[in-house]
Each structure stands twice: as structure tokens, then as C-alpha cells.
Amino acid sequence: MKVVYNWLKEFVDVTASAEEIAARIALSGTNIGGVEKGVLGGVVDAEVTSNRPDCLSVYGIAREVSAIYKTPLKPIVPKPVESTTAKASDAVRVAIESPELCARYTARVIRGVKIQPSPAWLRERLEAAGVTSISNVVDVTNYVMLELGNPMHAFDLGKVRDKSIVVRRAKPGEKMQTLDGTERVMDPGMPLVCDGDGARAIGSGVMGGASTEISFSTKDILLECAYFDPISIRRAARSMKLHTEASTRFGRGVDPEMAEVASRRAAELILQLAGGELLSGVVDVYPGKRAAKKITVTRAEILRVMGADVPDKEVERVLSALGFAPVRVDQNRGQEGALLAAWECTQPSWRAEVEREIDLIEEIARVYGLDKFPARLPVARTGAARLPQYEAETRLRERLMGLGYREIVTIPHVDAQRDELFRAANVTPAKLANPLSEEAGVLRSTGSVTVAAAIEWNLNHGQRNVKLFEIGRRYALNGAEAVETPVLAIGATGEVRPQGLHDGARDYSFADLKGDLDAIGTLSGGIGWQDGGPEWLNAAKRGRIFLKENELGAAGMLAKRVAEKYKFRQDVFLAEIALGPFYCAYYGVKNARRYEPLPRFPAVERDFSLLLADGVKFADVTKTIQSLGIVEISSIEAADLFRGKNVPAGKYSLMIRVIFQSREATFSDAQIAEYSGKIVAALEKNLGAALRAN
Amino acid sequence: MATSVDKTLAEQGVQSAEQVAAFFEELRARFDTEVLAIQDEASWEAVRHAWQGRKSGIFVLITDNWLKKANAELKAVVGQGFNALRKYVDGRLAQLESEVKAGTEAWENVKDRVDLSLPGVVRPLGSRHLIRQVFQEIEDIFFSIGFSVVEGPEIETPYYNFEALNIPEHHPVRDDMDTFYMDLPKGSPGQLLLRTHTSPMQIRTMEKQKPPVRVIVPGRVYRRDNPDATHSFAFHQVEGLAVDTDITFCDFTGTIEYFVKQFFGANVKTRFRPSYFPFTEPSVEFDVSCVFCGGSGTTASGTCGKCKGAGWIELFGAGMVDPAVYGFVGYDPKKVSGFAFGIGIDRLAMLKYGIDDIQAFFQNDVRFLKQFP
Structure with missing residues (x-):
């Protein structure tokens, strides 16, 4: 939401600059993306969180500024001149067939407008706010949406069949040509605004229909401002990929009470810019009017959650400024700072998401200032525990590092074909339904596939002598259940020792791999080896690894068939073992370990x-x-x-x-x-x- | 005439104590002169032999010719003088012995001397991945203030990842957390997804235990973002959760500040900005003063590129646990309160070490790995 400073100043009388305001409201809940200097006093880019649709308007931001700067917010009271003879209710009929989708629908009618380009001041403000100027009437609808937060839509009344508006749920397969020129199939369940002929707009303002679009020949307009159910709008916007300023606002929830005011404000501006005659009154169908909720906030709860007190004056000032109309309702009314103080508040129509005491506490705290709550370190009442495998994993990692292996961290998303090279036949891979790309289509079935990829990266970048390990997880599906298994994967290639002053060069061999695995195996009481191993390892240079009778994994030289897929031109050695049983044995062996007296006679x-x-x-x-x-x-x-x-x-x-x-x-x-x-x-x-x- | 140890004192006409003292004085001077000639082990041995030699050393001769044959009056005086001389000579010779022996080992031959500018035997050492190092550091800090460490599955159910965290279906926050879903066999009940945050472990932990709860959850999370220098579709978080009968916002800010000062240093400034997350209320974003420009927003070369001149860097989101969350785990929101946070590890490491491309973590180029031993 781009907030134009000069526009903001129409509603709240502050002297602070755009930058100062931005810095200040950033500490009270409106995140700031940046401030553009110069234009119209400056433009503040407010990154409004999804719970605050009320701040998707200049007026909403003005309310925040007024609360923070303790300056009154000016009321919005548009008073357009209405026709003394013709009534809107005679010119158009409105029916809401799906009140669960459309809680309120207002329509005003203006006759004899002159569609023309907007004046400079309007174009400048719209453009500063990031909206393209089209023509005076359309621009006004956008302007009022930015100003007050209610999207609205202007129909060419001459093209509205039967002068009748019906709001209903879309039928399965129903089509409409939208303003952007594409024919779209409507998502069943989305609210449609229709005339006697069919769909004319998706939720008013989400996207208009081409058939009733305002053009330079338009004379009479129907000005619509409504309230649509946020969830159905969000669902429709997502399924049809229609993300507009209007769908964002409807999707988060607009202020239904403001709809009529916004419509009046738009009428006032249209009369000013396009002339014409405003028919008297408004057609206002409001089946979903909500009674204002009462919410009570107590000092006891403020103290319990926040840990420090807020003075009565501040509680009342903040809540009043934000529109919650607090009233003390406890028996100690009039007593300042009473521990039992309670305030009954009224939920304003623009803050539908504030429903609970905790919501009010957040409102008080954020405007009062989070820095006013003193930081302290809580006392721990219980002992802390590391992960069960912490010690075993730490020792394993340290031993591997001592043996010269470098730890890597890889992303488990891999190419399905690569994964298959290493995958056992009885393993169902954990495939993604919506991968970003084919190369990242499944979660690795083995730790080896990603270690191989890391070796590939290094060889391709001139790093020929590499010893790597990863302590991570491999993934699989067991029916509709996911299985995540902690594994150690080791990969090595090139020289185990370079030519140096003291020793000659030597290539990494199977014996290195076996020796290193045996060295880490001693942590868990020693590992055993048996012939065999997976097909992706060289049949002559591989082995299965056991911990007592449990098969832990395998180690060996990468088979030629697999190495060729990677275009490896030097021998690559890989090993993978399951860590669960390994860790388990670590603690068993450690706890059973006893001292053996040293022999007194020579060996x-x-x-x-x-x-x-x-x-x-x-x-x-x-x-x-x-x-x-x-x-x-x-x-x-x-x-x-x-x-x-x-x-x-x-x-x-x-x-x-x-x-x-x-x-x-x-x-x-x-x-x-x-x-x-x-x-x-x-x-x-x-x-x-x-x-x-x- | 020189003093002689080959003859008795009487033969040399010595009759008084003064004469005896003068004789010993002369011997000491002779020894000092001979010592000057000591250059190496051999010359030291020659002097030693002349004085301490068992058969005809000066000491033996003094004993035989002077001491044993001295008359009764002078015997005590000779004994004293002899002891003093022997003590002096023995001491000097022992001192010189260590000097000459050390000298021959170190410097006798130039070719035997080590060249300290040459490397020793290089044993290839491994390294721990930077992400793992940062995890460890964070775990240690929180462990020291009573947080236990737990971990959980990466493949989660929508219930734990969303619903139980007060994010119902169609909540706008779900749009910001683009999610990977698993391709399950047809007819499977329910869905599985890759967790978009470590927060599901808040729920799993509270389901398992009653308050007090104090845990951190290190782990990997996934969001379906196209990879670039600042985005990876897999990254790392440490979740934190503390729930008890007396945990307040002040305890929350105190804990976070303690962590940050331990991690970035005592001089770092901190601030909390109100924000929004469905599972915390009040929610905050936590900022630290920019570690690159010291919070000034400017560096020698102009506006600080890291904080874009703001002087602050956004670190992570956090807040007091929303009471609605307690409803999912059977805690009484009227009796307990708590806080939760989710720290992005990759970003933290990038900030602390000045890494400008998140992909570097996952390429695992050994030239990168070597930099963080």
C-alpha cells in the first residue's frame, strides 16, 4: 500500500515528515518497505500484514498516525448534491440471492456523466500510488478504494440488462469475458454480479466484465460498493489467478459499514469531475449486518501477558484513538490504576479480526510502545536436555573431521532418475506433487545420491581431492506415510594424501574407506563386514556393513555404470549407514564399558x-x-x-x-x-x- | 713461585692460615682462567678431568698432599678452603656442562637445524559445515538458559503445519508460505507436505508434555520459492518455545536479547516491531542494529548496502503464543502463557559471515567449506 503524504495530511494534521512518520509507524505495526521522497510530499510504501485490511487505505493509515501522534482523525462526511426528482431505487433493482457471499450491496445511479480524462491532481495521486489512470469515473472508483479501502465498480447502466442486479453464486462452468479481454470460466462458489443477461462482474471490483465496461460514450452509470465474503474471494482469486487491488482488499475483509460512505464519497467526486445528476438515495441491500461485538480487557490480563503495567490513561487513549470506545466497567470505576480495572470495548466495523481480549492487549501494547516493557531473563524451573543422540552424533562428527572429512549440507530435492540409480528396489520414493522442476522432483531415497552430487560439483569446479560426509535424512513413502531415516553418507575421491615434503602422494582407496568406517565403528563397539552390497557399487570393491546382526549399510567404489552417468573420470568411493542403530549401540557400548587391568608380563x-x-x-x-x-x-x-x-x-x-x-x-x-x-x-x-x- | 698441589704445604713453607687462604685464592684464579678456554664439550671435559679426575685430578691431589698431610693446627683451615673451592668448581662445571651440551645439539651442524618456514607433516583435517556450526552455537546459548533441544519430522501433515497453529484453510498467510506437497498414492487419507517452518514442533511438543515447556527445535524447512541469491527452497530454522504459568512479554524480550548479545556481541542494539503471525499474539519482528555499519546506516563508501541505510536488520519473527494454539493441545489459556520464535539460520550465518549467496551453503564447494574449519 503506497501512501501519498499530502493525501494522508487531509485526514490527520501532523507536521512530521513522510520519513519521520514511516519510522514511527514501523514501530507500531505497519512495516515499511521504503519511502520515496519528493513526490507529493513523499510516498510511504506500507507493507500491511494480512490481518490489517483496514490499513490498505489512506484513511486507515491516517487512523494509525492519529493514534500514535495523539492528533485527531478527521471524519469522512461526503455530501453530494442529489436529484430532487429522480430516485435511485426507481432506476435500478438489486437482489442478493447468496447472502452468505454478499453481506451488503449498495448502488447509486448518476445520469448524464461526461467520461473524460482525469484532472492532473487525481492522475498524480493515482500514479504515485501505483495505479494507472484510465478515465475520470474509473479513476474515482480507484481513488476512493485507495482512500477508504472499499473497492467499487462503475457499470455502464445503459448496458445493464433490465436495470436489474442479482448477486449469486457462479454456476459450474459459467463463463464471462473480463475487462482484460479474456474469457474466463468462473470458479463455482465465487460471487457474481449479474444483470438480466448473465454475469457482469466477479465480486464487484475483483474484475469487471467487458460487456458493461465504462467507455467514452457512457452516459449513465451504476456505482456499486459492496461487501463480499473474504474466503470465497480469496479462493476465486487464487483459482483464477486474479490478484488485483480489489481482490486483495475483499480477500482480507473490507469494512461493510464504510461501503455506503465510500459510495457517497465516489458520487461526490464523480459529480465534481464528470458532472451529471445523482439520483436521490441509495439502493442498499444489507442482509449481513453484524451487531458490534463487545470485548472486555482487564488490567490483570495485561499484566499476565505483558509482564508490566500500562497506565489507565494510556489504555483508554490508545483504544479510543483506534475506535474501540473503551468504557470502565469494573466496580472500582474512577479509581486510577486499580488492579481489577476492566474496560468494555466495542469492536469497530473495520477491525473484524479483533475479537478477543488478547487482540486488544496487542493493540494497546503496540501503540503504547513495545520498548516500554522491560526485558528480563526468565528463571528456568527444570533442567535442559540435549537431543538423545547429541553425544553420539557429536563424537561421530568430530571423529570424521579428525579423519579428514568435510561436512556438507545438501538439499534433499533430487532428480528422480538420479535418485533411482541408488534406490533399492523395494523403496517407494517420496515424490513431490508440485516440484519446482523435474531436477528437484523427489526427496532423496539415499544419502549417497546427494553426496555424489556434491562430489560432482567439486570435480566440475576443479576440486579433485575431496572427502565429504553428511549427517542427514533419507526419505521414503510407506503407503501414505512418510519415513525419514537418519543416515551418514560418505563420499571421497582423488588423493588421500598429496605429494609433500615428508610423504609421497597416494590415491584414496577402498582400504581408506574401510579403515575410516572401522574407526568410527569403534564408537559403537565395532562394525562387521560381509561380501555384497547394492548394485550401484563396484561388485569387486564393495561390502555390507553390520553392527552385530543388524545391517547398517554398505560401502564401496562407485560402479562404472553409475560413474558414467556423472561423467566421473576418477574413482569415487561412497558409503552410507543408518544412524539410528549406530547411536543406540553407542550408548549401550559406553555404558557397558569396564576397565581391563593391564597385563604384568611382557607380550x-x-x-x-x-x-x-x-x-x-x-x-x-x-x-x-x-x-x-x-x-x-x-x-x-x-x-x-x-x-x-x-x-x-x-x-x-x-x-x-x-x-x-x-x-x-x-x-x-x-x-x-x-x-x-x-x-x-x-x-x-x-x-x-x-x-x-x- | 706457583702453588703446587704435588707437594705438601709444609714443603712449600706454608705455616699460617693466611698463607693457606692465599693458596686457595690462587687455585680459584687458575680455574677461572682455564674456564675461559672452554668452547665445546671436549674442552669442557679436559678442564673437568684436570680438576675432578679420579686419579690425578687437582681435588684428589689436594686431598692427598695438602689435607691428609697438614699439621693439626692447619687441618681445619685447609678443609674449609678446600670445601669452598670444590663447591665453586663443581658448580661452575655443572653450569658450563649444560651450556656446552645444548650448544652442540642445536648448532653443531647447520644442516641439522630445522627450517621453521617449512611446513610440518600436513594431516588433512575435515571441517564442520557452517550451518551446523551456527546451529550448535545457537543450541549452546539456549541450552545454557534452560532450553531443551527437540527435533521433528520434515514431512508433516497440514494439521501440524497449519491448522493447529491457528492457520485454517484459506488463511491468507498460507499464500505467503508456498508449500510443497507429497505425491501420495491414490485414495490416501489426507495430505502430506514439507513443513514450511519448524513451528509444527510447538504443537507436537505441547501435545507430549505439560508446562513448563522450554524447547528449541533446530531443523530444515521448505518453501516453494525459486532459488536465487537470497532464496533457497530448503533452508534452516531454530524454533523456540517457552510456556509456563508466569511467562510474559518481558521474559520473551529478555530471552531474545540475551541470545542476540551472546551471538552478535554485547554492543548490538535490538528492537521489537509489532507484526502479525496467526500463532502468536502479540506478534513481533525482531531487528538488530546493522552489524556492518554499526547501526549508523552509512559506511565509508556511502549508504550501507546491507541494511539499505536503515541501520537495522530484520532478523526473525516471534511473539507470545496465541491463546488459540493452546486450545489445540489441551492447555488452559487462562492459566498458561508463553512465547515462540523462529530464527532463520541461513540468513543469520550470511549476516554474521558476510556471505552474499545462500546457494553457497548447499553447493558444498570445498573451497567454501575450508573457510569455516
């Missing part, structure tokens, strides 16, 4: 260099050794692995390190020799391993 290490057939796994080796039941074996580690030189084809060399630890005594050489012999024998027998000379 003994023995290395075994084995020649094994390809396909024999390290796990086969450890299982074989463990099956011997040597309780003093505290660990079996893989110390070295190689193929090639001096190793026959089909075989590989594996060096394992076995650590013996006794809690009873120091080992003798004979004891270790005996254990070593058993280990070698078992490996030879069970796995066909050969011991290599070191």
Missing part, C-alpha cells in the same frame, strides 16, 4: 610369512588360528601383503603378526615355539598355506 610377537592361494581370506587365517584354542593369543594382525615378484601366479604372500599375552607368567621360548608350530601346522593343513622364509 611376545611372532611374524608368519605365508604363501596363500588367491581367494583364501585373512578371515580364514584368523579363524584357523583361533580354532586352536590358544588362550594366550591376544591378537592376529595382517602386517604385509604382496603379489608379484617371487610370488607364483595364483598365490599371494601375507605376513601375519600374532601377539601372545599371558596374565600368569612370562613365556618360555619352548612355549612360544610350541604354539608357533601348532599355528603353522594348522595353516598348512587347513588352508594349504606355505611358510615363506623371511
Whole structure:
């Protein structure tokens, strides 16, 4: 709502400049978009919130200014000269068939007008307010709408069939050609203003019909000012994409009491600018007249909600200035500052949304000044709790960062085809009904798809060495229910270590991914690995991840088929695990953790260099050794692995390190020799391993 | 004639205490002269050997030739002089030892010296996303004044996102919150949407617990806006809610001011402007003095571009919980009161760190991520 300063001054006598006023009303509930200096004293762009249709008018803003500056608001009393012979009620008939859509309809008739361009003062004000000037009569209807907030419409009475107006609900499929030249199908349920022939306007003023449009040949006009139900107007405006100054005002609720005054004001201006004869009286059909609501506000409630007092004088001054006509009704009337003070107020017709005591308290507070309520910190009466997973998630995040991964945050809206690359067959994607674009059509079914996208972005922007993770959610539908699962997704590519002073360069490999996952797995008691994994991972370089018997997720190198879709020219590694069970295990493991006394006797290490057939796994080796039941074996580690030189084809060399630890005594050489012999024998027998000379 | 430790004192004609003292004085001077020649560990060792050597060091000779053979009258005097000399020499040699040894480790060879201008072993470190950092900071501030942290679903029902927050169907506010809806199977009962704010958790929290309630809700929200430098269709909020039998507007402003001063610093100025939200009454917009121009509206290069000369920056919306909301959760609006707020995290981070494109958060370019370790 653009408020022209000189126009505003017609209703309230303030000396403050447009900028000063803007700054001041901004602190009392009218948001200010800006102030345009110079034109007509300045134009204030008031960004009126949707609960304040009364401020969508110069007069409404003037009321705010008058309350804030403690300056009286001038009344609106238009007195157009009426015909002494002809009556409006003889010239036009009005019937409201749908009173639930149209609570009031007023019609005035002016005969013999001369349609011509508007004078400069009117054009300037309209243009400053952002409305295009058309002709004197149409301009007046717009002018009065801006001034008083009531949209109105002027019909060419000569074109109104039977001189009869009927307001009714649109019929299904009903059509009308609107002023903008398009034929529109009416939304059933919207209020239509019709004549004997059919629809002539959608709600008066939302959009006029072409057939009764004012033209330069128009002589007689029917001036309509009405009240339409806000919800049906909003629904119609939205379904037909007809957002006009009028639909905005009707949609938020205009002042029905003001309709007749506004019509009179318009008549006064039309007579002044277009001449003609105003028929006497007004055809005023008002089936929906509301009785003024009474609302009581008490000091006790002001104190309870606001936490500080407002003096009686201020309560009464603010409420009076805004039109609420407060009257003290408590038994302590006349006693200033009484704790039990209560004021009965009358809801003004322009403030339909003020219905409750709390609404009045807001009115008092905003005009009195929010800064007058002293800030204080409330006392906490209970302890505060973090999210249940807070500690586990924090430690997970810190460990990942320590391992060199950078946290990312991605938007879960992804392309359905991309999503499908990573989606398990039994998952129903969470598809959007109204996406902004196809590329953002579904919510990700996996954390991997968005991590892959982040890697893609970085590779495309010259960042070739990337280690990323995201702690987020993946989404799916289960019938008509949504499932959101917290997941960790990891993605890495390029060099894990650059060429430097102290170390050579090395590419990120599956072993890095596995080692890092094992490192975070220790937070939850250790993870297990099994062969297999989703199809989007390379069949030779992937694995399923378990926490005890629970499958948590998978890790591996991106399959060639998928990598090609992204045009990746370097190996990309991805992993994804579900975090719910992971966090759960974190706390279980933490609570069960107990100290293990340190051994008092030295440990003994023995290395075994084995020649094994390809396909024999390290796990086969450890299982074989463990099956011997040597309780003093505290660990079996893989110390070295190689193929090639001096190793026959089909075989590989594996060096394992076995650590013996006794809690009873120091080992003798004979004891270790005996254990070593058993280990070698078992490996030879069970796995066909050969011991290599070191 | 020089003092000799190879001969007894008697042989050198010493008969009085004064003569004994002069002899020791001379030895001390000899030691001081020899010390001057110490340059490195080897020369230190030579001096040490000459004086403290076990077989023919000066100390051994003094003991054998002077002390043991001194007559009864002079024995005590010799003993005193000898002790004083030994204490002095031992002390000086120990002091010099640490000096020469340190000297050889650090500076013996130029090639062994470290070049401090070269990097050490670089271990690649990760980083936490800026959005996550800001979440954490805000959580910590509110946690410190008794707010618990809760979270909730992003895919919500219209009931929690709108109705229970006093936003009935066809409410004009719904037009401002353009909403994503889920494509559900045909015949599904009801609709699902992507929450447009974290406020649904107000309802879910109050449904679950009785007052006092003090929670914050970090989370992601969605609005169907076309992406540009200041709009993203996914962004982040922290919702706050405090409800009790004695929470007032003053407690509300106090809490918000405390937060902002913790977050932006004690010098920031704050103000509350009346506004409108269906689920709060009174509703406010909360402004802080512009952190770029200090609230003056101007910078060295003219009008401040961040606050457009206003000196204030709009931070977020908030207010006292509308009594109508209590009706949806079974609280008695006559007995309880409270406040709620919704802080936009992305915008806050952009303001604090001078980021001019919201998309940078979600592109996850490592050059961006590195800047916020």
C-alpha cells in the first residue's frame, strides 16, 4: 500500500515528515518497505500484514498516525448534491440471492456523466500510488478504494440488462469475458454480479466484465460498493489467478459499514469531475449486518501477558484513538490504576479480526510502545536436555573431521532418475506433487545420491581431492506415510594424501574407506563386514556393513555404470549407514564399558610369512588360528601383503603378526615355539598355506 | 713461585692460615682462567678431568698432599678452603656442562637445524559445515538458559503445519508460505507436505508434555520459492518455545536479547516491531542494529548496502503464543502463557559471515567449506 503524504495530511494534521512518520509507524505495526521522497510530499510504501485490511487505505493509515501522534482523525462526511426528482431505487433493482457471499450491496445511479480524462491532481495521486489512470469515473472508483479501502465498480447502466442486479453464486462452468479481454470460466462458489443477461462482474471490483465496461460514450452509470465474503474471494482469486487491488482488499475483509460512505464519497467526486445528476438515495441491500461485538480487557490480563503495567490513561487513549470506545466497567470505576480495572470495548466495523481480549492487549501494547516493557531473563524451573543422540552424533562428527572429512549440507530435492540409480528396489520414493522442476522432483531415497552430487560439483569446479560426509535424512513413502531415516553418507575421491615434503602422494582407496568406517565403528563397539552390497557399487570393491546382526549399510567404489552417468573420470568411493542403530549401540557400548587391568608380563610377537592361494581370506587365517584354542593369543594382525615378484601366479604372500599375552607368567621360548608350530601346522593343513622364509 | 698441589704445604713453607687462604685464592684464579678456554664439550671435559679426575685430578691431589698431610693446627683451615673451592668448581662445571651440551645439539651442524618456514607433516583435517556450526552455537546459548533441544519430522501433515497453529484453510498467510506437497498414492487419507517452518514442533511438543515447556527445535524447512541469491527452497530454522504459568512479554524480550548479545556481541542494539503471525499474539519482528555499519546506516563508501541505510536488520519473527494454539493441545489459556520464535539460520550465518549467496551453503564447494574449519 503506497501512501501519498499530502493525501494522508487531509485526514490527520501532523507536521512530521513522510520519513519521520514511516519510522514511527514501523514501530507500531505497519512495516515499511521504503519511502520515496519528493513526490507529493513523499510516498510511504506500507507493507500491511494480512490481518490489517483496514490499513490498505489512506484513511486507515491516517487512523494509525492519529493514534500514535495523539492528533485527531478527521471524519469522512461526503455530501453530494442529489436529484430532487429522480430516485435511485426507481432506476435500478438489486437482489442478493447468496447472502452468505454478499453481506451488503449498495448502488447509486448518476445520469448524464461526461467520461473524460482525469484532472492532473487525481492522475498524480493515482500514479504515485501505483495505479494507472484510465478515465475520470474509473479513476474515482480507484481513488476512493485507495482512500477508504472499499473497492467499487462503475457499470455502464445503459448496458445493464433490465436495470436489474442479482448477486449469486457462479454456476459450474459459467463463463464471462473480463475487462482484460479474456474469457474466463468462473470458479463455482465465487460471487457474481449479474444483470438480466448473465454475469457482469466477479465480486464487484475483483474484475469487471467487458460487456458493461465504462467507455467514452457512457452516459449513465451504476456505482456499486459492496461487501463480499473474504474466503470465497480469496479462493476465486487464487483459482483464477486474479490478484488485483480489489481482490486483495475483499480477500482480507473490507469494512461493510464504510461501503455506503465510500459510495457517497465516489458520487461526490464523480459529480465534481464528470458532472451529471445523482439520483436521490441509495439502493442498499444489507442482509449481513453484524451487531458490534463487545470485548472486555482487564488490567490483570495485561499484566499476565505483558509482564508490566500500562497506565489507565494510556489504555483508554490508545483504544479510543483506534475506535474501540473503551468504557470502565469494573466496580472500582474512577479509581486510577486499580488492579481489577476492566474496560468494555466495542469492536469497530473495520477491525473484524479483533475479537478477543488478547487482540486488544496487542493493540494497546503496540501503540503504547513495545520498548516500554522491560526485558528480563526468565528463571528456568527444570533442567535442559540435549537431543538423545547429541553425544553420539557429536563424537561421530568430530571423529570424521579428525579423519579428514568435510561436512556438507545438501538439499534433499533430487532428480528422480538420479535418485533411482541408488534406490533399492523395494523403496517407494517420496515424490513431490508440485516440484519446482523435474531436477528437484523427489526427496532423496539415499544419502549417497546427494553426496555424489556434491562430489560432482567439486570435480566440475576443479576440486579433485575431496572427502565429504553428511549427517542427514533419507526419505521414503510407506503407503501414505512418510519415513525419514537418519543416515551418514560418505563420499571421497582423488588423493588421500598429496605429494609433500615428508610423504609421497597416494590415491584414496577402498582400504581408506574401510579403515575410516572401522574407526568410527569403534564408537559403537565395532562394525562387521560381509561380501555384497547394492548394485550401484563396484561388485569387486564393495561390502555390507553390520553392527552385530543388524545391517547398517554398505560401502564401496562407485560402479562404472553409475560413474558414467556423472561423467566421473576418477574413482569415487561412497558409503552410507543408518544412524539410528549406530547411536543406540553407542550408548549401550559406553555404558557397558569396564576397565581391563593391564597385563604384568611382557607380550611376545611372532611374524608368519605365508604363501596363500588367491581367494583364501585373512578371515580364514584368523579363524584357523583361533580354532586352536590358544588362550594366550591376544591378537592376529595382517602386517604385509604382496603379489608379484617371487610370488607364483595364483598365490599371494601375507605376513601375519600374532601377539601372545599371558596374565600368569612370562613365556618360555619352548612355549612360544610350541604354539608357533601348532599355528603353522594348522595353516598348512587347513588352508594349504606355505611358510615363506623371511 | 706457583702453588703446587704435588707437594705438601709444609714443603712449600706454608705455616699460617693466611698463607693457606692465599693458596686457595690462587687455585680459584687458575680455574677461572682455564674456564675461559672452554668452547665445546671436549674442552669442557679436559678442564673437568684436570680438576675432578679420579686419579690425578687437582681435588684428589689436594686431598692427598695438602689435607691428609697438614699439621693439626692447619687441618681445619685447609678443609674449609678446600670445601669452598670444590663447591665453586663443581658448580661452575655443572653450569658450563649444560651450556656446552645444548650448544652442540642445536648448532653443531647447520644442516641439522630445522627450517621453521617449512611446513610440518600436513594431516588433512575435515571441517564442520557452517550451518551446523551456527546451529550448535545457537543450541549452546539456549541450552545454557534452560532450553531443551527437540527435533521433528520434515514431512508433516497440514494439521501440524497449519491448522493447529491457528492457520485454517484459506488463511491468507498460507499464500505467503508456498508449500510443497507429497505425491501420495491414490485414495490416501489426507495430505502430506514439507513443513514450511519448524513451528509444527510447538504443537507436537505441547501435545507430549505439560508446562513448563522450554524447547528449541533446530531443523530444515521448505518453501516453494525459486532459488536465487537470497532464496533457497530448503533452508534452516531454530524454533523456540517457552510456556509456563508466569511467562510474559518481558521474559520473551529478555530471552531474545540475551541470545542476540551472546551471538552478535554485547554492543548490538535490538528492537521489537509489532507484526502479525496467526500463532502468536502479540506478534513481533525482531531487528538488530546493522552489524556492518554499526547501526549508523552509512559506511565509508556511502549508504550501507546491507541494511539499505536503515541501520537495522530484520532478523526473525516471534511473539507470545496465541491463546488459540493452546486450545489445540489441551492447555488452559487462562492459566498458561508463553512465547515462540523462529530464527532463520541461513540468513543469520550470511549476516554474521558476510556471505552474499545462500546457494553457497548447499553447493558444498570445498573451497567454501575450508573457510569455516
